[in-house]
Structure formats: C-alpha cells, structure tokens
Amino acid sequence: MAFEPPQRLVRALGETRHNGSDGGVGGAGEWLERLPELARQAVDLRELTVERVQAPGGRSSLVVLVRLIDGTPAVLKLAPERARPASERAALAHWDGRGAVQLLNPGDTEGVLLLERLQPDLSVRSLPEAKALLEAAGTLRRLWVEPPAAHVFETVAERTGRQAAAMRAGVGDDAEVAALVDTALAAREELLADPPAQRLLHGTFRQSKVLAGERMPWLAVGPDPVVGECAFDLARLVRDRVEDLIASPSGASITRRRVKRLAESLEVDQERLRGWTLFRAVESGVRARRVGRLQDAELLLEFAGWL
Numbered sequence: 001m002a003f004e005p006p007q008r009l010v011r012a013l014g015e016t017r018h019n020g021s022d023g024g025v026g027g028a029g030e031w032l033e034r035l036p037e038l039a040r041q042a043v044d045l046r047e048l049t050v051e052r053v054q055a056p057g058g059r060s061s062l063v064v065l066v067r068l069i070d071g072t073p074a075v076l077k078l079a080p081e082r083a084r085p086a087s088e089r090a091a092l093a094h095w096d097g098r099g100a101v102q103l104l105n106p107g108d109t110e111g112v113l114l115l116e117r118l119q120p121d122l123s124v125r126s127l128p129e130a131k132a133l134l135e136a137a138g139t140l141r142r143l144w145v146e147p148p149a150a151h152v153f154e155t156v157a158e159r160t161g162r163q164a165a166a167m168r169a170g171v172g173d174d175a176e177v178a179a180l181v182d183t184a185l186a187a188r189e190e191l192l193a194d195p196p197a198q199r200l201l202h203g204t205f206r207q208s209k210v211l212a213g214e215r216m217p218w219l220a221v222g223p224d225p226v227v228g229e230c231a232f233d234l235a236r237l238v239r240d241r242v243e244d245l246i247a248s249p250s251g252a253s254i255t256r257r258r259v260k261r262l263a264e265s266l267e268v269d270q271e272r273l274r275g276w277t278l279f280r281a282v283e284s285g286v287r288a289r290r291v292g293r294l295q296d297a298e299l300l301l302e303f304a305g306w307l
Contacts, residue, residue, distance in 0.1 A: 003039035012059035031080035073117035091225035099142030118211040125207035156228025184282035187275040201233040235276035252306040278307040
C-alpha cells in the first residue's frame with residue numbers, strides 16, 4: 001500500500017521548517033520525503049501486515065496499524081530524529097507497560113517503534129470532563145518513577161532553557177505578549193532555583209495522549225520524556241480543552257479550581273503547578289504565534305493571563 005503521510009503531520013513538519021528548527025541535513029523535511037520508502041522497509045523487514053495509516057495521526061510521527069506475523073495487532077510508529085524516538089524508546093522500556101503502552105521491539109532500529117495496539121480512536125478526552133481529568137491524572141501518577149541511573153533524557157532545565165531562548169526571540173513589538181513572556185521567564189527561574197524530587201516524566205501529557213487498552217483501561221502514548229519535577233508534567237493537563245475554558249464566562253475561576261484540584265489529588269505544590277502552567281502556556285502561545293497559528297496563540301495567551 002502507499003504510505004502517504006497524513007496532512008496533519010505534513011503541516012506540523014512544515015511549521016518546523018518555518019520555525020528554523022528543522023535540523024538541516026537529515027532534518028524533518030528530508031525525512032518526510034523518504035517516509036514512504038522508510039515505512040515500506042520497516043514493514044517488510046518485520047514481516048508485518050498493514051491494515052491502515054492512522055489519520056489524522058500525530059504531529060511528529062507516522063502511525064500505522066499493523067499485525068505481527070502471528071496475527072497479533074500492533075502499531076508501527078516512525079519518527080524523525082528531531083522527535084527524539086530514541087528517548088521515547090528508552091522511556092517506554094523503563095516503564096515496561098506500567099501506565100504506558102508496551103514497547104514490543106526494545107532493541108530495534110533507531111526511529112522505528114513497534115507498540116502494543118490500543119484503541120487509537122478512543123482517548124480519555126472522549127469522557128465527560130471531570131471523569132477525563134480523574135482518569136488522566138491516575139495514569140500520569142503511574143508514570144512518575146525514578147529515572148534510570150545513567151539516563152539519556154533531557155532535563156526540565158535543559159528543555160525549558162531552549163524554549164526560553166526561543167520565547168525571547170519571538171516576542172516582537174507586542175508589549176502585552178512581552179509582559180507575559182517576562183512573567184513566565186521569571187516564574188521559570190524561581191521554579192528551577194529550588195526543584196523538588198526528580199522523576200521520569202511523560203513530557204507532553206494531555207487527555208488525548210491516554211488511550212483505551214485491553215490489559216489496562218487507560219494507557220499513555222506518545223511521550224517526549226524529560227526528567228524533572230512532577231508539577232511540570234501536570235501543567236499541560238491543566239489547560240486541556242482550553243477552547244472550552246476560554247468560551248466559558250467563568251473560565252478563569254474554573255482554571256484556578258482545576259489547578260487546586262489537580263495539585264491536591266496528585267500531591268503537587270499548588271504554586272509550583274500554577275507557575276509551570278503559566279510558563280508552558282506562554283511558551284506554547286508564543287510558538288503558535290511564531291508559526292502563524294494565530295487563533296491558537298490567542299487562546300493560549302489569554303489562558304496564561306488568568307494565571
């Protein structure tokens with residue numbers, strides 16, 4: 001079959017090139033051109049039977065529903081180097097199915113992940129909001145474990161340091177955005193000055209990253225793992241369904257209650273959670289603004305202003 005990348009993936013990698021972070025030789029653009037052949041090679045080498053390409057799929061990888069040679073349903077995932085597939089592989093191997101999708105090919109080729117099949121079209125986001133937050137938080141708690149002694153993972157300080165540099169460069173002459181960026185960067189500096197216990201984190205956790213499974217009701221997928229404090233991981237969950245929050249006349253108060261409820265349920269310091277939620281929302285908003293996703297940027301920056 002033809003392994004045509006979904007348009008969502010094509011657009012996202014196009015944003016990467018526009019953003020100047022393609023990585024040059026061997027970057028996302030070159031990988032996208034080679035993707036159909038890479039997918040055919042991956043399928044043939046592992047003697048997989050292809051069912052379909054998952055669409056709309058993700059923003060950083062091609063996901064193909066396949067069956068192993070014995071008929072077991074599985075997922076084949078191919079990702080460019082900039083998406084850090086080696087780091088994802090290491091995290092999934094360390095979790096070994098506890099709270100996350102099971103890795104089926106731990107010693108395989110770079111950039112190719114073979115995963116247990118979950119229900120790709122049924123995520124926690126399909127549940128009513130209160131239930132979705134409860135199930136997502138419970139899944140996240142299981143992932144927060146000690147990192148391996150000699151780990152390969154980026155730290156929160158390293159990742160947010162790169163992001164902070166890009167935030168400063170992306171402000172432009174908008175005084176309101178500049179003020180938000182200054183506040184977010186100041187919050188980051190304060191949070192990193194005295195960090196609590198370091199754990200292996202999912203890194204990009206949200207409701208849509210938790211899919212229904214067979215061996216457990218809900219399992220996390222698609223980590224961009226990082227080592228740091230738990231509040232950093234939980235911060236992205238706070239702004240889930242941000243479009244609904246913005247549309248609600250009581251969105252600001254709902255957000256503050258959500259911060260309090262999630263912090264208490266997962267035993268995370270409330271002020272640290274608020275600070276990382278602010279930083280991550282501003283970072284995402286500035287990045288969306290930089291690549292022309294102006295509606296997303298407006299939502300995220302308005303949300304950040306509530307914090």
